[in-house]
Amino acid sequence: MSEQRAIRQLSPREPITPSTPAVREGNALRWLVGGLTLAAAAALVPFWAPLMLAAWGALIAWPLQERLTKSLRRSKLTAALLTGLLVFAILLPVAVATLSLSGNAIALGQRLIESKSGEDALKTLMSSDATGFNLKQLDPQHVLDLIRKHGATALGAARTIFGAASVALLGLVIFVAGFYTFLLEGKQARDWLLERSPLSHAHFHRLANVFAEVGRGMLVGVGLTALSQAAVATIGFLVTGVPQALVLGLVTMFASLIPSVGSALVWIPVTAGLALTGRPGAAVAMLVIGLFVSVVDNLLRPLFARYAELRMHSLVLFVAMLGGIVLFGTWGLLLGPLLVRWASEGLTMLREQRLELSE
Numbered sequence: 001m002s003e004q005r006a007i008r009q010l011s012p013r014e015p016i017t018p019s020t021p022a023v024r025e026g027n028a029l030r031w032l033v034g035g036l037t038l039a040a041a042a043a044l045v046p047f048w049a050p051l052m053l054a055a056w057g058a059l060i061a062w063p064l065q066e067r068l069t070k071s072l073r074r075s076k077l078t079a080a081l082l083t084g085l086l087v088f089a090i091l092l093p094v095a096v097a098t099l100s101l102s103g104n105a106i107a108l109g110q111r112l113i114e115s116k117s118g119e120d121a122l123k124t125l126m127s128s129d130a131t132g133f134n135l136k137q138l139d140p141q142h143v144l145d146l147i148r149k150h151g152a153t154a155l156g157a158a159r160t161i162f163g164a165a166s167v168a169l170l171g172l173v174i175f176v177a178g179f180y181t182f183l184l185e186g187k188q189a190r191d192w193l194l195e196r197s198p199l200s201h202a203h204f205h206r207l208a209n210v211f212a213e214v215g216r217g218m219l220v221g222v223g224l225t226a227l228s229q230a231a232v233a234t235i236g237f238l239v240t241g242v243p244q245a246l247v248l249g250l251v252t253m254f255a256s257l258i259p260s261v262g263s264a265l266v267w268i269p270v271t272a273g274l275a276l277t278g279r280p281g282a283a284v285a286m287l288v289i290g291l292f293v294s295v296v297d298n299l300l301r302p303l304f305a306r307y308a309e310l311r312m313h314s315l316v317l318f319v320a321m322l323g324g325i326v327l328f329g330t331w332g333l334l335l336g337p338l339l340v341r342w343a344s345e346g347l348t349m350l351r352e353q354r355l356e357l358s359e
Contacts, residue, residue, distance in 0.1 A: 047170070047171060047174045048331075049171065049331035049334070050171040050174045050175035051174060051175075052215075052334065052335070053175055053334070054175050054176075054177075054182055055178070055182050055215070056212075056215030056218075056219055057086065057182075057219070058178075058182030059182075059212050059215055059216065060215070060216060060219060060220065061082055061086075061183060062183070062186070064082065065079060065082055068081070068082070075184060079180050079183040079184050080180065083180045083183070086176070086179060190208065203349055206345060207342060210341050210342055210345045211342075213309070213311065214310060214341050216307065216308035217309060217310025217312075217337075218337060219308070220304055220307055221301070221304045221309065221310050222257065222310065224304055225256070225296075225297060225300050225301050226253045226254070226256040226257055228296055228300050229253070229256040229263050229296050230249045230250065230252045230253035230256065230263075231249070232289070232292065232296055233249055233263055233266065233267055233289070234246060234248070234249030234252070235289075236286055236289030236290065236293065237249060237270065239285065239289070240274060240279075240282040240283075240285050240289070241279075241282060242270055242274070242282075242286070248266055251266055252266045252267070252293070256297065257321065259314040259318050262294065262297065263297075264290065267289070267290030267293060268290065270286055271283050271286045274286055311341075312337065316340065317337055320336040320337045320340040321333050321337060322336075323336050324336020324337070324339070
């Protein structure tokens with residue numbers, strides 16, 4: 001009788017109420033899965049940036065990996081080769097160069113801020129003087145005095161630097177491991193998410209396509225365009241004999257992200273500094289090279305757009321990058337545009353859904 005009563009309670013002829021055991025169990029399961037999903041997301045949050053970069057890198061490298069796999073017929077070998085190429089040929093040189101030049105860029109910026117006038121700042125820009133320490137001052141007594149005076153501060157700074165270096169090293173390891181894994185199993189992971197996503201397949205694919213679009217657009221479209229402008233500008237600085245040409249090239253790369261003005265924020269003051277220091281020929285040459293640097297953006301951006309088009313206005317992109325940095329730190333430079341682009345696509349999907357229901 002108890003079985004018949006249970007069957008009658010679950011019969012489709014009778015309404016299912018919140019007190020039905022199956023409904024209660026379903027609600028409990030939803031809350032449990034939701035809580036576990038949030039906990040899993042919290043565990044991944046500290047290293048979301050290297051994981052996201054690894055996924056974007058794998059997306060860009062997939063076509064090359066497929067071609068190599070057809071030739072070598074070993075997917076693990078091709079993934080290992082591409083990962084090694086990424087680390088030894090690209091990642092390590094770029095990281096070392098960026099870290100070494102960043103310190104010089106900060107020192108140069110400090111000297112420019114301390115300048116008394118705009119003319120002094122331009123002359124400082126053309127000065128090759130660099131700050132540093134004198135090895136002759138590092139006698140034992142001087143070292144002991146420094147330890148007594150700044151020992152506690154130095155220890156705190158060392159702990160901070162060691163902690164930041166440890167996090168950076170862990171992030172690098174996760175990025176490399178994630179890149180290798182996504183190369184091998186990225187498509188299986190995408191299919192796994194597709195089968196378990198609460199979204200429809202069409203909506204899931206659209207948001208996944210946006211993820212790929214922003215990754216290619218930021219790394220290939222925006223990144224390579226900025227790198228190309230910085231390379232041309234650095235050559236110009238070297239040719240005209242500008243001090244700290246590599247540092248100014250790094251600054252040009254970041255300045256080129258600013259819409260409208262971009263790299264001109266660097267090469268125009270450099271040109272003015274050359275003229276003020278009595279080098280009119282070098283100033284004219286830098287002016288010509290600087291104008292070409294500004295044109296490079298218009299020449300290369302359409303070319304890169306064939307492979308990595310980011311459907312976002314340049315001003316919105318720039319504001320999204322700045323807002324991402326303010327909210328999430330340095331990695332917000334990438335997360336900000338992704339969230340804005342996802343929100344834009346989500347609003348478009350809601351609009352299409354509303355129009356379908358109104359018809």
